[in-house]
Amino acid sequence: MREALEGSQAIARAVALCDPDVIAAYPITPQTHIVENISKLVAEGDLHTEFVSVESEFSAASVALGAAATGARAYTATASQGVLLMAEVLFNIAGMRLPMVMTVANRAVSAPLSIWNDHADSMAVRDAGWIQLHATSNQEAVDTTIQAFRITQDTELPVMVCMDGFILTHTLEPIDLPSHEDVRAWLPPLEFDRKLDPADPKSMGMLVTPDFFPEVRHSHHSAMQKALATIEQADADFESAFGRASGGLLTVEGDPEAKIGLVAMGSTVGTMRAGMAHFQAEAGPARLINLRAYRPFPSQALRDAVRGLDHLIVIDRAISPGLGGILGSEVAAVLSSAPDAPRILNVALGLGGRDIPETLYPDLLAAVRDPDAPAFSVFDADLKKLAPEDR
């Protein structure tokens, strides 16, 4: 049944459908409404879970870690500074190969202080060893959350569901929430073999000497690569059960004969889709690639998706100062081994919540045809606002 729900409220309801045993969270803009809605569901008796209202994001992640170690289904949510405060625990959770799900309501990282959306937070922990999936809409965020609980128990890798702060979290949209019965039928109970249990005592999180450390890292990397198939399978299974998919590893739309392509993640995909529809006549044909799985990185799927393109615009919502776009650099690295790889134009857009209007679309396509365009730029930065020496 479709209901008009705010993104955060829809996420809280989706989490409740998955019967988490333990939820620990600390409020931070723009994730706050998720915690508040979960608290309300608990208070009203609509969600039976141990909700631990902690004193910091660091403890939120740690409580979820402790719960997951006992074989409990655990969930947390955060954003921005919260992700960074959790960072040490996030690496730990992944390294211990504990299943859990976390929503990141993507927000810029201070300084300067900004409560608005970009991807600097989840990018900062891209090497933590978590699966990172991006949602382009609130329906996808809901469906991906449910899928995430299945992916995490199938892979024993924690899953981060990234949704753009405010743009998705605070937007009211018609959402189709599956029934509790259907989700229970689709999502098997969590059976965690390595769980802490007095009847079968195990030690977890032990010191590992150089004799075994590289093997641990190798197996983690290998598990991430195998997770590519698990992510695709979960989405396909979800589609056969509920009648809609969330984008597998990536999706490709637009003109298959186009020579220009765009790669984006999250809500920017929707903006570019609208731009493509409105400005097709003046901008010409293009292909739009929605990268849903950021970690593990779907290298082969991306190589297949760009085949035949002469130019590829990679849109970043975060930068690595001194290098350029993070996604852009990774796409360039992955395509370096592809024959006839397209020329890449890497742009950062919408940093710190700068609005990305669809009218930017024709400008992007014009830039890609400009041989003098820089390989990377903060595309929507107005350099006139800066002192001459900072331009």
Next chain:
Amino acid sequence: MVDDARLADLRRKFGRAPAAPSEPAPAKRTPREAQPRFRGLESGHRACQGCGEALAARLVVECAGPDVMIANATGCLEVFTTAWPESAWRVPWAHSLFENAAAVASGMEAAMKAKGRNTKVLAFGGDGGTYDIGFQALSGMLERYHNVLYVCYDNEAYMNTGIQRSSSTPHAATTTTSPAGKERMGKRHLKKDLLSIIAAHHIPYTASASVAFPQDLQRKVRHAMGIDGPAFLVVHSPCPLGWRHDSRLTIDVARKAVECGLFPLVELERGALTNVMPIREVRPVADYLKPQGRFAHLFSDDVRAQEERDHLQALADYNIQVYGLTGEGQDPADTGGAAAVGRSGRAPRGNDGAARRVS
């Protein structure tokens, strides 16, 4: 509530098998047989000779286990009991990070509640992980009233990284980051009064114990295990390497710390002092300081050395005053009594576990 059937099952698996009802009871138990039936922390680990923390952890787990799980902070205890693929733990045990043992334990406890299980959750940390870097997580755990027993093994410095000062390091003690020199007489700041801070959370039970008084230590663990809520126990655990005393003197040094009044053994319930271990004969603080290299500079000719010794003596006198540590007459649970019975492993005569009550 303890699930008796479950406990019996766990004891059968991991403890020594109880005698069958048909077998006649053994006439006399040898001292070995009188040892605890359950050892959650096995021998064979890599602790230094004379490690107070290893002994304390063994004493805690053997009377808390086997139906427990442990969240262990980073530190010596974590390192010397593990190194994959070996582990000295015979209870479920997890190490995550330095500063989150209390939060990880909170999560374990929440999961036990969610699943309707009675397994008691313990959190272990050193003074670094408890007094300092893990302090916020600990305060949160206590405030949220998780059913967790947090045990701090206090060896008064960051020993795992090689003897650096913590907020638990006593005044004037030398460490590698508070050395004595021309300008300094060791650590310039006081040992943090953690017990008072913990007690200010008004949790059901807060106590201090010492490896020198195992009987008293285990009584406190048993009491804490019976509480459905947060409990905190700090155990004074000498580190021969860090304190620079002979490794055979661990118990002796720990006992002197209690007997001079510098480390009072007390119990607080809901923030109020309810019990103390009386000192039979109060020792001068110098008796405690002398065997330890970390206080060696306090016995030089330097005029400041005498000042610092006087200062430490004043701190001990203060403890004796505020906690009322000098009892009158004989008491089975005083420093003499508890030490004497503790070494034999047998139940103390005339001691039903109650220490002197403070009126």
